[in-house]
Amino acid sequence: MTAGIGSVPDRVVVVGASAGGFATAESLRRLGYAGEVTVVGNEPRLPYDRPPLSKRILTGELDPDQLLLRRPADVEALGLDLRLGETATGVDLPGRAVTLAGGTTVGYDALVVATGVRPRRLPGTEGVRGVHVLRTLEDALTLKERLRPGRRLVVVGAGFIGAEAAAAARGLGLAVTMIEPAPVPLAHAVGAEVGRALTRAHRDHGVELRTGITVEGVLSRGGEVTGVRLSDGSEVAAQDVVVGIGSRPNTEWLADSGLPLDDGLVCDEFSMAAPRVYAVGDVARWHNPLFGATMRIEHRTNAAEQGLAVARNLLGARRPFAPVPYFWSDQYDLKIQAYGYLRGHTEVAIVDGDLDARRFVAAYRNGEHVVGVVAVNTPPKTLRPWRAAIAARRSWRSAVDSTRASA
Structure with missing residues (x-):
């Protein structure tokens, strides 16, 4: 069946074979989708994890094979049409086809753009x-x-x-x-x-x-x-x-497509840029209704979560993608974790610990709401109530007061 806006597509093409693109393809299979899934990736390698590149790969703690998102046999079992080492150069929206660098075209009923970013x-x-x-x-x-x-x-x-x-x-x-x-x-x-x-x-x-x-x-x-x-x-x-x-989103190949481009591929709350066209991961600039803001998030966890959300929407779920973004960073003996959307915050409060000791929790306010939290060298359970407060759109005062009262 040819895909209309609300129908399940027969053919899905995912352009981009990193965390977001692979999560979309894998999630489609896990959710029972039996149609054709083509994944185009410009690197010749199987999909792998990027966060360790600036950490444990440099120090030698990890080998390259340990970065693979899935074992080769598990990838093969998904039954994907993998086009690795190939680059998409354009998309024909009316004709529903993606053009590859060699001149080949790949038809689709639904397109997922997951082309990520490149460093400045x-x-x-x-x-x-x-x-x-x-x-x-x-x-x-x-x-x-x-x-x-x-x-x-x-x-x-x-x-x-x-x-x-x-x-x-x-x-x-x-x-x-x-x-x-x-x-x-x-x-x-x-x-x-x-x-x-x-x-x-x-x-x-x-x-x-x-x-x-x-x-x-x-x-x-x-x-x-x-x-x-x-x-x-x-x-x-x-x-x-x-x-x-910093980085730039890889959207040049979409320049003549008619799709909305502005520091990424601009999408609605469903991660949809146009009928039958979605975006996931670093390249997606979508409206997050939880924060009432359009955002582009370059976090590993966001790419995987958005891939799953788009897979569900492709199969008819029609649910807004409204996550509490999460990221982490390891530096020396520091374990840094953060939830929320900190950009544009208007107040920061140290609600636990000590900055000088480099063990603390900092909460962030925007308007009347708590919108983010950063924790350094604290156990994960310390962050759980803050994540819940952000997801529930709790007021700043009640979130800060309740935390200090329980301290």
Whole structure:
């Protein structure tokens, strides 16, 4: 049966074979869908997990095979039409077909866009050896081979990927300088007070942290990086540079499609961008009715949850995707966990623990509601009532008062 807006599609094409795309395909099968599922991925590898790339892959704690989302036999059992190592270059909405780089077209009744993001790069660094980003397994393995004791590393950007790479490098015995244009790293995400507490850990572990300054250029000799030049005219020597300055959603292949694009593929509360077209994961910019906001979330858990939600909607559920986003980060002895949507918060309160001891819980308010929580080195049970409060849209005052009363 040809799929109308409310009918179950005979053919589903998923473009993107990372966590979100694979979760969609696997969930369709788990939910009993017997139709054709094609998964197009531009990497030749089976779907794998990305968060360890800036952590345990760099330190050697994990081998590449341990990143696979599912064992090869389990992937084969799903009966998917896997098109790995192929790149989608366009989509014909009226004709319901995706075009691949070689000119092949793949027809669909429903399309799921899961093409993720790509790292932003420093201008003029193309072809310079020793300048790294961290998005693919190949990126991580290339960097890992160069992280040797006694070498010097510059990390550009003190966000979570940059901070994790810096922590891994320090643990391996490298001299690390981290460059961040903001006065306080991560302040835009977690607030200045919490940002200062998290970045003190880097200084305590020997990282030279330069804030309020930018990189104006990468220095090289014979095609090999030798350091960076900063906006104050100073230079920092290094054999390697890791660039962690954000990302761009991979939507260029949709430029002529007529689909709504604005820092991602714009979707409604059902993750639907157009009839029969959905988006999941890092590339999806969807309306989350829980927060009353349109958001694009680059978190591993969000990609998997959205993939399941879209699979259900493809099969007729028609349920809004309204999660409480979650992310985590491991740096040195810090286990950082966060729930909610912290962007645009208007107040932060330390409701448990001690910032100086780096064991605390910080709650975030926006308007009259609690909208997020960040916990460092606290047990998971500490976060459960806060997650429930965010999901229930509890008022800020009642959530903070009840927590302090039980302390």
